[in-house]
Amino acid sequence: MSFKEVDTIAFDDQKPGTAGLRKSVKRFQTPHYLENFVQSVFDAVPALKGDTLVLGGDGRFYNREAAASIIRMAHANGVQRVVVGQGALLSTPAAAHLIAQEQATGGFLLTASHNPGGPDGDFGIKFNVAGGGQASAELTDRIHAISQAIERYWISELSLPSLDETGQHEIDGMVLDVVDPVSAHADLLEAQFDFPRIRQWLSEKPERFVFDALHAITGPYAREIFCRRLGAPMASVLNSQPKDDFGGGHPDPNPHDAAGFVQGFRKTSGAELGAASDGDGDRNMILGPHRMVSPCDSLAVIAANHDCIPALAGNLKGVARSMPTSRALDEVARSLEIPCHETPTGWRFFASLLEGGHIRLCGEESFGTSSDHVREKDGLWAVLAWMQMMAARGLSVDELLEAHWRRFGRHYFVRHDFALNSEQGEAVIQYLGKQADQGHPDTESPGHLMDRFHYTDPVSGHRVENQGIRLSCPDGARVVFRLSGTGTKGATLRIYLEQPVPADGDWRRDRQTVLAPLAQKAAEVAGLKSLAGRETADVII
Incomplete structure (x- = not known):
């Protein structure tokens, strides 16, 4: 040839x-x-x-x-x-x-x-x-x-x-x-969880679970795992046929891009757990009847209840989160007396820790969660983890969350995305960088500290610089600024807001209300109005 x-x-x-x-x-x-x-x-x-x-x-x-x-x-x-x-x-x-x-x-x-x-x-x-x-x-x-x-x-x-x-x-x-693209991965996932227990939980109330594959790759996997192996009705897997344009939709499992599924799920009588995955199957969204589970909380709740998951029980030797992800996981790791690694955004940093044997569970705020069964995030793994916890604990999504906050406190968290042109994005980051190099914001903010996030991989020793800019507040609140690395045009500025509340505090408030003052402070520190002519985010997640 x-x-x-x-x-x-x-x-x-x-x-x-x-x-x-x-x-x-x-x-x-x-x-x-x-x-x-x-x-x-x-x-x-x-x-x-x-x-x-x-x-x-x-x-x-x-x-x-x-x-x-x-x-x-x-x-x-x-x-x-x-x-x-x-x-x-x-x-x-x-x-x-x-x-x-x-x-x-x-x-x-x-x-x-x-x-x-x-x-x-x-x-x-x-x-x-x-x-x-x-x-x-x-x-x-x-x-x-x-x-x-x-x-x-x-x-x-x-x-x-x-x-x-x-x-x-x-x-x-x-x-x-x-x-066959499905069978080997389905076998792997079945080995991670107690499928007979989840199957029993589903049989008690078949309508309790709904999954939206968003006309993306997870449709065939979901039909095999949730329906054929766990006994959920075929009708519980929506939009299961992969299409090359994702049915004209946006294959991102978040409440903004999957708003139709979120609204439909909340109107579904008897539905207790809703879930979705993205275009390539590595992200996940978890829904209860009254709230979406923040990916930051999801990771922390799974860590706190890891003993429910057969593959993790008794051996959660370490965990990791990306730097912009809330520090809810840190509280759980502290109670378990295990290391909690903070990495830059990008799953390759987790993969290194997994290969080095440092961690068994990891996740990021952008709807990615996984364990050491693979070296990528795995949307269906996260869904099965929530099924397993609900079946083992006999609790709803809301009850699992509230039990967690009652024990560890709550980290209110939200992400604001600003779609800017490349020049605006670079101007904002440079302005923030100058403030970080001074160690404090260029505003009247006593006690507020700013820094750049750098990271040295404990396995390879490789160091990466400038992986985001952090603003730390005297009350423990935190703001993170970074440009997204997943877009194909322009520049998406992402601002992550986090406000911790202790276990004996008021963790029942609306998160947008709680975080509104911090959002205003972040916009001022970033100079969004003067540098980009913006005050309001395009997307809030």
């Missing part, structure tokens, strides 16, 4: 964000754009030659075309075996598990996570390393450096078999394995 060496020129916008390279579909359809980035990975990871590569994605528009190109490039770059999900589909946590299970050198995950799909939407690609975790900052930097100097890539003229049927194919010295 002949390989083609294709001359190319570098693109100046291929620096990956916190979870891979995300751009518009149209940008990825630019001739050579996808291939340049993929070749940069092959050049940065020479161990892929002669070894195994995993491939799959969330099914968004351009997924199949990208998968076919990557298989042909893998062949041309000497990969011995490619394991691809049927239909070129794999959820992100399932792909991470498959990389570990197949002892692959790594895998390409075709996803833009929670970003919109369709021909006018976004596409993304990221490389996960051996073991299933996201590429390290060092490897990401190396890939980017190669992409800026690339002059050629290799691709074969391989005729591919259908990816819609499982089976093994040998093609000109390379093995192509098309595998």
Whole structure:
């Protein structure tokens, strides 16, 4: 079989964000754009030659075309075996598990996570390393450096078999394995939890659970796990057919983008637990009849009730949260006398701690929670954790939360997102950075302290700088400022507000009311009105 060496020129916008390279579909359809980035990975990871590569994605528009190109490039770059999900589909946590299970050198995950799909939407690609975790900052930097100097890539003229049927194919010295994308991950999750107990809980009141797959990748996984293995009615899994445009919706499981599901769930008679996942299956939203569970609280409640989860019971040796995530988890870790690590945003930092054996549970405020069963966040794992806690404790969502606050206090938390242009975003961050370097805000704020967050990985020793700016208040409240790394245009400024209240305080108040004064202080400190002409957030979560 002949390989083609294709001359190319570098693109100046291929620096990956916190979870891979995300751009518009149209940008990825630019001739050579996808291939340049993929070749940069092959050049940065020479161990892929002669070894195994995993491939799959969330099914968004351009997924199949990208998968076919990557298989042909893998062949041309000497990969011995490619394991691809049927239909070129794999959820992100399932792909991470498959990389570990197949002892692959790594895998390409075709996803833009929670970003919109369709021909006018976004596409993304990221490389996960051996073991299933996201590429390290060092490897990401190396890939980017190669992409800026690339002059050629290799691709074969391989005729591919259908990816819609499982089976093994040998093609000109390379093995192509098309595998069921669901079963192995469902088996893994079943091994983490007490499925007979959850099945009994569901059978007592079949209408108590509703899950919205948002026409994204978790539909087939949800049908297999919740319906076939746990006995929930098929009607309890909504929008279960994956679509390349996510049904025209926004596949982000939060109360803003999934507002229709939230409203519908609250009108559903008898529903006690509502849940949703995102485009690639790594995020989760947990709902009770009267409130959404903050992802920060969700992580802390799971940690406090980890003895309900068979895979974690008796061995929660350490936990971690991203820096912007509230410190509710810290209180639980303190009571359990275990370490609580604070990392930058980005799951690769958790993956390093997981690989190093430092933690068994981790999560972030952006609706991501997982354990050490995979090296990615896992939306369905989090949903099953809440099912397990409710079944074991005999408590509702509200009762679990209130019992937690009664014991540990409450950390009121909210995130304000401001959609700015790139110049405005940079101006705000520079202004905040100058204040952080002085150690205090440039306003009349006695006792308020500001700093930049830096992090040294305790496993690799690698240090990363400027991972957000923190404002600490005398009463224990905290504000975090950072630019999002998941957008494809402009700049999203994220402001995280946190106000702790002790267990004997008033933790029944409306969170927006509690946090309103802190939000005003944050806007003043950031100079939003003068630098960006803004006072009100575009999205509040």
